[in-house]
Amino acid sequence: MDFQNLRITIEGYIATIKIYRPEKRNAMDPNSWAELDQAVRQLNLDDDVRVIVITGYEKTFVAGADIQWIHERKPLDIYGLAVQDVLLNIYKSYKPVIAAINGYALGGGCELALACDIRIGSDTAKLGQPEINLGILPAGGGTQQLTKIIGLAKAKELILTGDIIDAHEAKHLGLLNHVVPAEFLMEKVFEIAKKIATKSPIAIKMAKIALNESSTADLSAGLALEKSLQAVLFGTEDKREGTKAFLEKRKPVFKGE
Incomplete structure (x- = not known):
């Protein structure tokens, strides 16, 4: 650039x-x-x-x-x-x-x-x-x-x-x-x-969205957003890698997928 x-x-x-x-x-x-x-x-x-x-x-x-x-x-x-x-x-x-x-x-x-x-x-x-x-x-x-x-x-x-x-x-x-x-x-x-x-780029992105909304959303809306973003993360390769790495006692290698 x-x-x-x-x-x-x-x-x-x-x-x-x-x-x-x-x-x-x-x-x-x-x-x-x-x-x-x-x-x-x-x-x-x-x-x-x-x-x-x-x-x-x-x-x-x-x-x-x-x-x-x-x-x-x-x-x-x-x-x-x-x-x-x-x-x-x-x-x-x-x-x-x-x-x-x-x-x-x-x-x-x-x-x-x-x-x-x-x-x-x-x-x-x-x-x-x-x-x-x-x-x-x-x-x-x-x-x-x-x-x-x-x-x-x-x-x-x-x-x-x-x-x-x-x-x-x-x-x-x-x-x-x-x-x-x-x-x-x-x-x-x-x-x-x-x-x-070193963290999952997708998880970081979703966490930022939830955190940014926390200052203006009421509790019910904020919790609903949090739950929906977590549902997205449950379907990612990064979630599978993170949990697998924990079970195998090694550091995860996140790819943002």
């Missing part, structure tokens, strides 16, 4: 997307959002990819959206290229997505992290939704996803004040799964990514 604002590598079933706009501290413009959307869609169709990692170039994850672009946007532009739509596609990605937050994750950068399934930050990471300082609100899913992850009261405080928090407070709030020294960030990320990559 050849992109202007992204650098993509694939190794051992793990695809790494690196946001690359060093001159803008990886702030996202229309082209970079479009490229990110295209990259995630393509990686979801690649059988050689089981986990997607998103990080930023050098010491910044994503510093936000390109302010000049926001300044020039008109009301109906929100119905053209919408950051919200790109991030919803990441949230619904068939492959698990891990955010490796190596520095500032602000505005759209924080919303990008929120759209990922697992968020791991370096001890130098800073996160926040400072859009209120620009006279706008977080419209890439921030008002919805942040609330679901850290609770309404704290989400209101962060969004209404525009405050930026450090990695340790973010972990305390549940916004980050892990915080590690900067030099060990990718080591921790790949430790988790490799563990997920």
Whole structure:
């Protein structure tokens, strides 16, 4: 894949997307959002990819959206290229997505992290939704996803004040799964990514669907969905391999079939 604002590598079933706009501290413009959307869609169709990692170039994850672009946007532009739509596609990605937050994750950068399934930050990471300082609100899913992850009261405080928090407070709030020294960030990320990559791709996909729906579905609907997805998995070769491997006291080799 050849992109202007992204650098993509694939190794051992793990695809790494690196946001690359060093001159803008990886702030996202229309082209970079479009490229990110295209990259995630393509990686979801690649059988050689089981986990997607998103990080930023050098010491910044994503510093936000390109302010000049926001300044020039008109009301109906929100119905053209919408950051919200790109991030919803990441949230619904068939492959698990891990955010490796190596520095500032602000505005759209924080919303990008929120759209990922697992968020791991370096001890130098800073996160926040400072859009209120620009006279706008977080419209890439921030008002919805942040609330679901850290609770309404704290989400209101962060969004209404525009405050930026450090990695340790973010972990305390549940916004980050892990915080590690900067030099060990990718080591921790790949430790988790490799563990997920050894599991059944079909089971991972079905589990993600059920988990994503759990925050909005009522208990009866959620349990019905869970049961139907399990019925699908009962008919897969991966289920047969997983149970057979357990009985034979060996590690399973899942093929995603």
